[in-house]
Structure formats: C-alpha cells, structure tokens
Amino acid sequence: MTYIIAVLGFVVLSLALWDSFEVIISPRRVTHRFRFSRAFYRSSWRLWSAVARSIADKDRHESYLSIFGPLSLVMLLGVWAIAMVAGFAMMHWGLETPLNVAPGIAPFSTYLYMSGTTFFTLGLGDVTPLGASGRALVVVEAGMGFGFLAAVISYLPAILYQAFSRREVTISLLDARAGSPPTAGELLRRHGNDIRELGQLLYDWEHWSAELLETHLSYPVLAYFRSQHTNQSWLAALTAILDTCALIIAGVHDGPTRQAQLTFAMARHAVADLAHIFARSRQPVLVPDRLPAASLSALRDILGKAGIALKDGAAEQKLRDLRQMYEPHVQRLSKHLLMSLPPWFPVTGTPDIWQITAWGRLSPRR
Secondary structure (H helix, E strand, O other), X not given: OHHHHHHHHHHHHHHHXXXXXXXXXXXXXXXXXXXXXXXXXXXXHHHHHHHHHOOOOHHHHHHHHHHHXXXXXXXXXXXXXXXXXXXXXXHHHHXXXXXXXXXXXXXXXXXXXXXXXXXXXXXXXXOOEOOHXXXXXXXXXXXXXXXXXXXXXXXXXXXXXXXXXXXXXXXXXXXXXXXXXXXXXXXXXXXXXXXXXXXXXHHHHHHHHHHHHHHHHHOHHHHHOOOOOOOOOHHHHHHHHHHHHHXXXXXXXXXOHHHHHHHHHHHHHXXXXXXXXXXXOOXXXXXXXXXXXXXXXXXXXXXXXXXXXXXXXXXXXXXXXXXXXXXXXXXXXXXXXXXXXXXXXXXXXXXXXXXXXXXXXXXXXX
C-alpha cells in the first residue's frame, strides 16, 4: 500500500511538472485531451462568468471580469506548487523516509511540511530526512523548486506582458480610426477615398492577427486579459477588421481588395482556431442578425455620403457568404468570453475614447 502511495505521488508530480512545462516553456499549442490547466480554466471561468452575468452595471461587470485573467494565473501557479509539494510528500510517505523528528514513520503532515520548506528553498532544517533515498528526493525537490520559481518569476510574466502590451497598443490605435467601439462603417467612412492608407492599415492588422493567433494559442490565458476601456476588446477589434475586409471584398469600388483578402484570411484563421479552443460547442449561437437588410441600407447611405460606393446585386450575397465564414466563430467567442461584438456602424453618438477626459467630459478640440 505504501508503494502505491509513492507511485501516486510520482504521478501527481509528473502531471504538474508536465503541465507547467507546456504552459510556461512550450511555445506551441498542446493538443492532447487531458490537461490540468485546461480543466482548471474551464471550471474556474464557468463560476466566474456566472457571477459576472448577475452584475447589471456595465462598469462593475467589466471590472469584475478584468480581474479573472491575472488572478487565475496566480491561482494556477499556486495549484501547480501545491501539487508538486504534495507529490513529493506522498513519495516520502510511501517510501517511509525516516526523519530526525520521529523514530518511525512520521505523520503525512510532517512530510508535507518538509516538502514545502524544501520546495520553496526555505532551508529551516528543523525536519530533515535520514535515509539515502529521502535525502536524494530532498535534493531533487530543492533543485526543482528553485527552477520552477525562477521560470515563473523571470520567464512567464515578461512574455505575457509583452504579448498583452503589443496587442493593446494596436487596439488603442484603432480608436481614432474606427470609433469606440470600432465599427467597419466608421473605419471606411473616416478613411474616405484614402485607399492607400486603408491598405496599409489592413496590412498592419494582417500581421496583428497572425501574432494574436500565435500568442493566444501558446498562452490561452491572454484571451481572458481585458482591455483598459469597457468598449474595447481584442475580439471587437478583430471582428471590426473582418467586417471591413468583407465589405471591401464584396462590394467597395476601387478598394484595396487584394490586401483585404489577405487580412481576411489571417483574421478568419485566428477566430476559427481560437473558437475551437475556447468555445468547442458546434451548436449555433442564437443571436440577432448583426446586419439585417435595413441596417445594410443605412450602412450604404453612410458610406455613400463619405464618397464610398457599394456594389449592388450579387455583392450582397457575397457579403453574406463571407460573413458566414467568421460570424459563427466570433459569436461563440463573444458568448464564452462575455465580450460584446461591435455593430457594423455607430448607432449612437458615442465619442471616441481619446475625446473623453478622466471625468467623463469631452476634451477641448484644437
């Protein structure tokens, strides 16, 4: 029976070590079905999002959701550490490691205490092993604990912060170009006939979508990190870019069609893969049509006043076909992550974020 406990402790230790390696060190998506961190995030997010749905105030709702990403990362690191400490303690207990504080087999709580002080390299020395196997385990645990803490402190925060910062900088730059929240209609209207600048913008967002796909598949916790403002999110920005590309491909005369096709392909790839990771259910999400016939007519009028003409006839069917390629994915992500999708054009006179001061008033125009 004691050897079974030791083997079980080794299994717990191995699972925690391998899972932490995949999350912290491995730069690629992990595809096997059983992962401790995946189960942790699914269960904790289910509880966290259930509470968030009961918060009616928009600002409090968003502030509550913004806590989950950083807090869940800290909690996951703690769970890994607890699992490793418990695994070593079970191995000591199963191998009946003699200790200096007890003549026979010590209680499990004593082994757990010794394992904790060893893993976190406290060096108290009040409980020490006497046998060769116990001393070897202590040396291995001390080295493993030192390496784990070093990786957590120096490796993971730097990577996550850099990826998050790059993501948010590009989202913030979209504010003055596409409104708050960003919309395809406003992005096209503000650019007017400046096709060259619009093509460069879509080129930048092609690269942004590729980086988003790489970072958020390698470190899925980044998807739960919210933007600084309640009407901004990476999902809303990506959806607005997809809407813009779909409009240009389907029916904008003399638009940057080639670049729109490239950006659409990359952005659609990103939302499809991320929806597969975070919202695996294939059941359709029952939501209102984001662009009914009346809204499309209003969008056509808005763009026409800005000098942008949309094609008639077959262009509408092509736009519907393009929308079907990405809207089911962004809708599932929106439902899972509780991030609102943007409209196709502004429906209210909401000012841009840059126009609002910290006290909520419009900044003076210059």
